[in-house]
Amino acid sequence: MTTSLPSPSAAALAHSEQLSVLIRQDIARQGGWIPFARFMELALYAPGLGYYTAGAHKLGAAGDFTTAPELSTLFGRTLAGQLIEVMQASTPHILELGAGSGKLALDILGELERRNALPESYSILEVSADLRERQQALLNEKLPHLAARVFWLDALPERISGAVIGNEVLDALPVHLLHWTNGRILERGVMNTGNGFTWQDREPEDAVLLAFAQTIDATDDYLSEVSLAACGLVASLCERMDKGALLFIDYGFGAREYYHAQRDRGTLMCHYRHHAHDDPFYLPGLQDITAHVDFTAIAEAAIDHGAHFLGYTSQAHFLFNNGVMDFLKEVSPDDLKTYLPLSAQLQKLTSPAEMGELFKVIALGKGMEQPLTGFLRGDLSRLL
Numbered sequence: 001m002t003t004s005l006p007s008p009s010a011a012a013l014a015h016s017e018q019l020s021v022l023i024r025q026d027i028a029r030q031g032g033w034i035p036f037a038r039f040m041e042l043a044l045y046a047p048g049l050g051y052y053t054a055g056a057h058k059l060g061a062a063g064d065f066t067t068a069p070e071l072s073t074l075f076g077r078t079l080a081g082q083l084i085e086v087m088q089a090s091t092p093h094i095l096e097l098g099a100g101s102g103k104l105a106l107d108i109l110g111e112l113e114r115r116n117a118l119p120e121s122y123s124i125l126e127v128s129a130d131l132r133e134r135q136q137a138l139l140n141e142k143l144p145h146l147a148a149r150v151f152w153l154d155a156l157p158e159r160i161s162g163a164v165i166g167n168e169v170l171d172a173l174p175v176h177l178l179h180w181t182n183g184r185i186l187e188r189g190v191m192n193t194g195n196g197f198t199w200q201d202r203e204p205e206d207a208v209l210l211a212f213a214q215t216i217d218a219t220d221d222y223l224s225e226v227s228l229a230a231c232g233l234v235a236s237l238c239e240r241m242d243k244g245a246l247l248f249i250d251y252g253f254g255a256r257e258y259y260h261a262q263r264d265r266g267t268l269m270c271h272y273r274h275h276a277h278d279d280p281f282y283l284p285g286l287q288d289i290t291a292h293v294d295f296t297a298i299a300e301a302a303i304d305h306g307a308h309f310l311g312y313t314s315q316a317h318f319l320f321n322n323g324v325m326d327f328l329k330e331v332s333p334d335d336l337k338t339y340l341p342l343s344a345q346l347q348k349l350t351s352p353a354e355m356g357e358l359f360k361v362i363a364l365g366k367g368m369e370q371p372l373t374g375f376l377r378g379d380l381s382r383l384l
Contacts, residue, residue: 076107317378
């Protein structure tokens with residue numbers, strides 16, 4: 001219940017109302033109804049007002065949720081080993097999509113420097129000017145001598161080679177909501193009530209969306225999501241890639257589990273000050289809105305655009321395969337102040353009850369002949 005959530009400040013409420021006015025204006029321009037994907041796009045990415053484009057802290061203890069890089073340096077340091085393998089098989093370049101606070105880039109670059117395996121360039125595609133400033137400040141403070149290797153991009157490069165990483169990127173892309181009812185497929189959209197927003201279902205107008213929905217064997221009165229945006233991003237990356245690999249880490253399932261009969265209310269979730277709830281209309285611009293990833297659709301989008309499937313496994317198996325335990329062994333168990341927190345972080349990253357099983361890693365690429373170490377054990381491709 002949103003009534004139990006922490007109260008925002010007056011300034012935050014004013015910010016949310018400003019974004020709500022913008023969304024209501026957009027609804028009016030579109031004839032009184034917009035697809036939920038459009039609502040989610042504006043709520044998260046409206047210039048200067050959306051959740052990811054405004055200046056509020058989003059990550060860590062002071063924000064709304066915590067990601068693996070914020071939780072522990074073990075995540076980025078372990079991922080660095082897989083990136084070395086990709087760069088050695090392609091070119092020494094890394095592209096990170098949506099770098100958050102910059103913590104993952106910091107940990108990766110620090111570990112690559114320790115291993116004498118720095119890339120020629122580390123590019124960051126970041127749509128948020130605020131987050132870009134924070135990333136630049138962090139890297140300039142911690143790794144100023146590597147500044148010449150780090151670049152920020154406003155759009156995808158025309159050609160891509162090397163390693164591409166996206167940690168919790170796909171789940172934050174807008175999704176269409178669908179409602180299967182009485183033998184029909186309807187798209188759930190948003191209307192303006194005057195002082196808020198409400199749902200209304202309509203016949204889908206997007207032929208691609210409808211075609212995708214018709215492939216899903218859903219029960220009656222079934223709600224779920226389709227992320228055309230995530231598939232589109234992966235398709236664009238694969239079309240531009242000459243040689244290398246895409247690595248996406250996110251929470252989600254293969255299609256059979258994603259659209260399981262028992263998951264009849266979908267996976268849409270909102271995050272506000274470390275509280276999770278299911279009301280996307282609550283305080284637009286002040287909360288994150290996410291949906292789980294359909295990894296089958298992601299794999300198919302990549303294959304349809306010239307890439308090859310390289311692996312799919314849980315975050316736990318990926319980290320163990322890439323030697324996360326070696327970093328724990330660097331610390332003596334007698335050094336309790338260092339060892340115990342590190343051990344607790346490892347538990348959160350790999351435990352089935354925490355991030356270990358819900359989060360998956362998928363690899364897709366071109367020209368990669370050798371198997372990637374992160375997927376040598378714990379193969380989950382049968383679930384796609």
